[in-house]
Amino acid sequence: MAPSSQQVIDEIRRIARQELELERPVDAGDELIRDLQLDSLGLTILAVGLEDRFRVKLTEDDSARVSTVADLANLVARRAAEEKA
Amino acid sequence: MKGPPAPKPKFSNLTEALAAAARSHCGLTFVNMREEEQRLPWSEAYHRARRAASALMKLGVRAGDRVAIILPTAPSFIDAFFGVLLAGAIPVPLYPPVRLGRLDEYYAATARMIRLVGARLVVSDARLRRLLGKAIEASRPELGCCTADSLMAGGEEAEARPHELCLIQFSSGSTVDPKPVALSQENLVAQCAILNAHINASATLREVGVSWLPLYHDMGLIGCLLSAVYYPAPLVLIPPENFLARPALWLRAISRHRGTASASPSFGYSLCNHRIRDEELEGVDLSCWRIALNGAEPVSVQAMRTFARRFGRWGFKAQALTPGYGLAEATLAVTYCAPERPVQAMSVDPLELAREGRVRSGSFEIASVGMPVAGVEVEVRDARGESLPDRRVGRIFMRGPSVMAGYFGNPIGTARAVVAGWLDTGDLGFIHRGELYVCGRTKDLVIIRGANHQPQEFEACVDPLEGVRTGCVVALGFTPEGADGEQLLILAERSAIGPADLEERIRKAVLDGTGVRAHTVKILEPGTLPRTSSGKMRRREALRRFLAAELRPPQPVNVVRLAGRLVQSALAYAKIELGHES
Numbered sequence: 109m110a111p112s113s114q115q116v117i118d119e120i121r122r123i124a125r126q127e128l129e130l131e132r133p134v135d136a137g138d139e140l141i142r143d144l145q146l147d148s149l150g151l152t153i154l155a156v157g158l159e160d161r162f163r164v165k166l167t168e169d170d171s172a173r174v175s176t177v178a179d180l181a182n183l184v185a186r187r188a189a190e191e192k193a
Numbered sequence: 194m195k196g197p198p199a200p201k202p203k204f205s206n207l208t209e210a211l212a213a214a215a216r217s218h219c220g221l222t223f224v225n226m227r228e229e230e231q232r233l234p235w236s237e238a239y240h241r242a243r244r245a246a247s248a249l250m251k252l253g254v255r256a257g258d259r260v261a262i263i264l265p266t267a268p269s270f271i272d273a274f275f276g277v278l279l280a281g282a283i284p285v286p287l288y289p290p291v292r293l294g295r296l297d298e299y300y301a302a303t304a305r306m307i308r309l310v311g312a313r314l315v316v317s318d319a320r321l322r323r324l325l326g327k328a329i330e331a332s333r334p335e336l337g338c339c340t341a342d343s344l345m346a347g348g349e350e351a352e353a354r355p356h357e358l359c360l361i362q363f364s365s366g367s368t369v370d371p372k373p374v375a376l377s378q379e380n381l382v383a384q385c386a387i388l389n390a391h392i393n394a395s396a397t398l399r400e401v402g403v404s405w406l407p408l409y410h411d412m413g414l415i416g417c418l419l420s421a422v423y424y425p426a427p428l429v430l431i432p433p434e435n436f437l438a439r440p441a442l443w444l445r446a447i448s449r450h451r452g453t454a455s456a457s458p459s460f461g462y463s464l465c466n467h468r469i470r471d472e473e474l475e476g477v478d479l480s481c482w483r484i485a486l487n488g489a490e491p492v493s494v495q496a497m498r499t500f501a502r503r504f505g506r507w508g509f510k511a512q513a514l515t516p517g518y519g520l521a522e523a524t525l526a527v528t529y530c531a532p533e534r535p536v537q538a539m540s541v542d543p544l545e546l547a548r549e550g551r552v553r554s555g556s557f558e559i560a561s562v563g564m565p566v567a568g569v570e571v572e573v574r575d576a577r578g579e580s581l582p583d584r585r586v587g588r589i590f591m592r593g594p595s596v597m598a599g600y601f602g603n604p605i606g607t608a609r610a611v612v613a614g615w616l617d618t619g620d621l622g623f624i625h626r627g628e629l630y631v632c633g634r635t636k637d638l639v640i641i642r643g644a645n646h647q648p649q650e651f652e653a654c655v656d657p658l659e660g661v662r663t664g665c666v667v668a669l670g671f672t673p674e675g676a677d678g679e680q681l682l683i684l685a686e687r688s689a690i691g692p693a694d695l696e697e698r699i700r701k702a703v704l705d706g707t708g709v710r711a712h713t714v715k716i717l718e719p720g721t722l723p724r725t726s727s728g729k730m731r732r733r734e735a736l737r738r739f740l741a742a743e744l745r746p747p748q749p750v751n752v753v754r755l756a757g758r759l760v761q762s763a764l765a766y767a768k769i770e771l772g773h774e775s
Contacts, residue, residue, distance in 0.1 A: 127438075127468065140293065141705055148291045148708035149437055149642065155292040156438030160226050169324045171293045180293075 110189040111162055116181035123157045136178040144177075154180075162188045194627055196528075199568025199594055202386040206378035207419065208279055208353040210385070214425035215239035221421075222429045223267060224446050226439065233268050235425055238275065241268075243350035245276025251347070253336055254314055256281035256356050259601075261312040261334070262409075263287050263303070263321055266432040269341035270408055273316040276344055281354040285310050285361045285373070286409040289321055292434070294708060296324075302371070304331035310361055310373050310601055316341055361601050362411055364521040364645045373601040374521045383594035384415060384524040385423035387566045391529055392420075392454050392484055401481075402428040403452035405436035405443050405461070410643070412489045415525045416456055440465045441473035444504070448477040456486035458643035463496040463677040466503055480508030484532050488517040489643045491631065494538045494558040496677035511535060518562035518631055522616055524595035528571060528629045530563035537561040539630060543674075546632060547740040550586035552623055557674060561628040569593035572615070573624055584625055588635060589618045637732050639670035640679050641709055648732060654706035655683060655699050660691030662719055664728075668703075669736045673712060680712030684735055684744070686719050715739070718746035 111119075117136055124130040128150050140146050146154065155166050158180070164187035174180045204210045220234030254260060260277045262284055264270040270286075277284040287306055290299045307315065307328065314336040317325055322338055329338050359378045363371045392400060402421050406413030413433075421428035429450050436443050444465065447455055462485075487497060501511035514536050517529040530537070542555025565571045572580050573587040581587040592614045599607035610617055619636030622629055639646040651668035655661055665686035670679045683699055692698065696714045703711050721744055723734040738744045 129467075141708075142701060145701070145704055145710065147704060147710045148294050151293040151708070152291055152434050153438045156226065156434050160438070166292050167320060167324070169296065171296055174293060 110192045111185055113178070113181040113185045116158065116162065116184045117177060119158060119161055120154065120177055120181060123154055127153055127157060134177060136176065136181070138177050139175050140177065140180065141175075158184050164188050164191060194565060194572075194624060194629075195570045196565035196593075197567045199383065200386045200390045202382035204382050204423070206355040207359055207381055207422070208355045210382065210419075210423045210425075211235070211239055211242065211275060211279075212353070214422045217425045219425060219427040221268075221271065222427070222450070224429060224431050224435075224442065226435050226442070228442070228445065228449075231268065233271060235422065238268075238271050240350060241272045241345065242275030242279050243353070244347065245272045245341070245344040246279035246353070247349040247351035248344040248347050249276055249280040249282065249314075250351055252314065252339065254280055254282050256354060257358070258282040258314070259285050259310045259312045259361060261285045261287050261307050261310070261315045263289050263315060263317045263325065264341060264408075265289055265318075265321075265434075266408055266430050267318075269318055272344060273341045274408075277316070278355070278359070279351060279353040281356045283356060283358050283361055283375075285312055285363075286414060287363070288407065288409045290324065291708070295706075296327075298706075300327040300331065303328040306363060306371050306373070307332035307334055309371065314339065316344070318342065358598065360414075362409075362414065362521050364411075372603070372606065375598045375601040376524055376595075377598040380524045380595045380598060381415070381419065382423070383568065384526065385420045387568060387595065388416065388420045388526060389424055390567050391526070392532070398453065398483070400424065400426045400453045401450055402426055403431075403443070403447045403450060403455040404428065405431040405433055406456065407433045410489075411519070411521045411525045412456055412458070412643075416486070436461070437464070439473075441469045444469065444474060444479060444507070445477055447482050448479055448507075451481040453481055454484045454486070455482065456488065458489040459487055459493040459496045460490065460642040460678045462487065462500040463493065466496065466499045466677075474504075474507050478508045479504060480510065482509060482513050484515050485509075485513045486515050486517055486529075488519055488526075488562075490640045491672055491679050492516040492518075492560040492562060493672070493677040494536065494560045495675070497536055497560070499677070516560045516562050518620075518629060520618055520620075522597045522610060522618070523569075523591060523593070524597065526566045526595075527569055527589075527591050527593075527618070528563045528565050530561060530628075537628065539625060541632075544741050546586060547737050548743075552584040552586070552625065559630045559632055561625075562631055563628055565591070565593075565629075569595075571624075571629060573622060573629075581623075584623055586621055586623045586632060589620045589622045589629070589631070590615045591618060592616065633733075633736075635733055639668060639681060641670065641681060642678065646707070646709065650707050651681065651683065651703050651709070651711075654702045655685055658695070658698055658702055660688055660695045661699070662686040662688045665719070665722055665730070667722060667730050667732045667735050669732060669739070671713075671736060671740065676712070681709055682736070682739065683711050683714045684717060684722060684739065685714070686717045686722055688719070691716070715744075717744065721746045 214235035223231045315338040359381045404417035519526040538558045542553045543557040545553045572590045596616045621633040622631040648668040655666045669682045723731045
């Protein structure tokens with residue numbers, strides 16, 4: 109079954125805590141760059157981590173559509189549903 | 194000081210080396226995130242490259258044309274790179290975009306690099322090609338952009354026709370003022386011969402390389418890929434983004450393939466220290482890893498020590514850690530430590546070093562980057578160009594067979610960098626007991642995680658902020674005590690009325706604009722930063738003063754002088770008013 113946006117958000121939280129060692133809590137409305145202060149290394153870790161976990165491919169131009177945690181979660185959930193279909 | 198005599202290269206150009214590798218039984222292995230592997234023997238890589246060369250010639254690529262290659266670490270990169278080479282054109286590998294990263298700057302930087310080398314064609318893949326549209330539009334390569342796959346469509350194989358120029362590499366990360374370093378076939382085979390002589394000190398061992406380094410960067414492309422072709426040796430390649438996301442992939446691949454040689458900048462070692470969990474290394478045995486090169490950015494003693502301690506449990510040998518020093522303009526390596534000996538470090542007084550350029554013992558550890566590699570000579574010189582005695586800090590110069598042919602299309606820049614065969618590295622260091630220690634640089638460059646950034650990239654983000662004095666900001670790289678790599682330092686003067694959260698705003702603006710996090714942001718009183726007589730910021734002097742704790746605001750204007758000024762300006766006003774009245 110394709111993951112829900114909420115499941116993706118949970119995974120983003122896990123990556124933020126365990127892989128990126130982010131100390132602040134992560135909210136759906138947080139912007140990846142402005143609020144979470146992710147640099148290019150952090151963004152790569154997040155993108156590749158989500159791809160690996162949910163077996164989706166994020167393309168480089170997805171960044172144009174993604175600014176918040178919720179945007180990213182929705183995108184990954186949608187991609188995963190498309191892959192299943 | 195001088196390295197041993199240069200070894201005589203086995204080949205006169207890289208295409209000969211590839212043809213010879215094709216007769217061996219080894220080749221490349223690509224590892225993905227799930228550790229599934231794809232093999233590409235050199236023999237097959239050679240045939241594919243000849244097909245690509247034939248297709249490129251049909252497209253209209255001529256001898257000496259520059260062809261930009263924007264591809265991830267995948268077989269398609271190998272096809273395109275060697276195809277261009279065999280076709281007698283000059284490959285120019287450029288970095289692909291970062292996922293979820295900022296694209297506008299990427300387009301601009303890529304377009305600039307394509308224009309700078311006058312690339313006639315861009316080779317990419319289907320996924321990236323859609324994305325590159327804007328960069329292609331802005332740079333207009335005559336033959337447009339094709340995919341590497343399309344080069345495989347025809348069955349014909351071309352004969353190699355090597356060009357005298359072999360490769361143009363940009364020093365990584367630089368976006369404001371990228372310098373295309375042109376390397377000749379001679380440069381390349383000389384460098385490969387040097388690296389082979391160094392790594393394969395005992396000829397009975399067969400080397401196995403493992404690398405996660407990007408192929409658009411000198412250490413990954415020349416140090417790993419091309420030297421494996423030259424050797425020829427088996428080489429395992431991990432895409433850099435996969436390594437960043439899961440550093441254990443690197444160590445697991447070394448263990449699985451019994452890797453003997455693998456390189457990384459310091460930050461790769463510290464990424465492993467921080468992000469690998471013990472359970473990811475179950476069954477891993479690193480005792481095969483004979484040479485763990487460390488270069489491309491300032492070598493962190495701390496990161497190496499932690500790495501050796503942490504991974505000793507899995508058979509890693511501390512003496513495998515081999516610091517080195519090099520730069521794109523020297524093709525790659527300038528100095529390397531002798532293999533299989535413990536890392537040598539000196540504890541110096543950082544204040545004395547910054548203030549006087551003298552080495553005295555203290556608390557700051559600097560690693561030796563070793564002796565000149567074969568065929569290379571190194572000198573440390575003072576500002577007048579005189580050679581300095583040991584333990585005195587000066588500019589590092591080097592000469593040898595792998596000093597670049599020149600900056601492509603920039604004879605003035607070349608003449609400035611290379612004088613009478615000596616390359617001015619722009620780095621600062623000192624010699625102690627026949628070994629080089631690098632401790633700073635004179636060129637304005639910030640090196641973070643192996644990527645070179647121009648300070649202007651960061652300064653441009655800060656300058657427009659409200660509360661920052663216009664033009665009064667400098668970005669610098671420095672290694673904080675206890676940190677395991679170079680970090681970003683921002684020094685900014687505030688304007689008369691600055692917002693209270695100025696530091697936070699600066700941090701956000703830098704991260705937002707460049708994707709790099711500032712380590713230290715220091716807000717200074719107006720007039721604190723050192724300037725030239727024409728008012729330009731003196732970045733290196735600012736750093737020296739910061740490190741030497743000498744950054745002080747200008748002499749406070751005393752009350753009497755202030756009163757004098759007030760009187761003067763009052764007089765001036767009075768005069769103006771009088772003028773109006775009359």
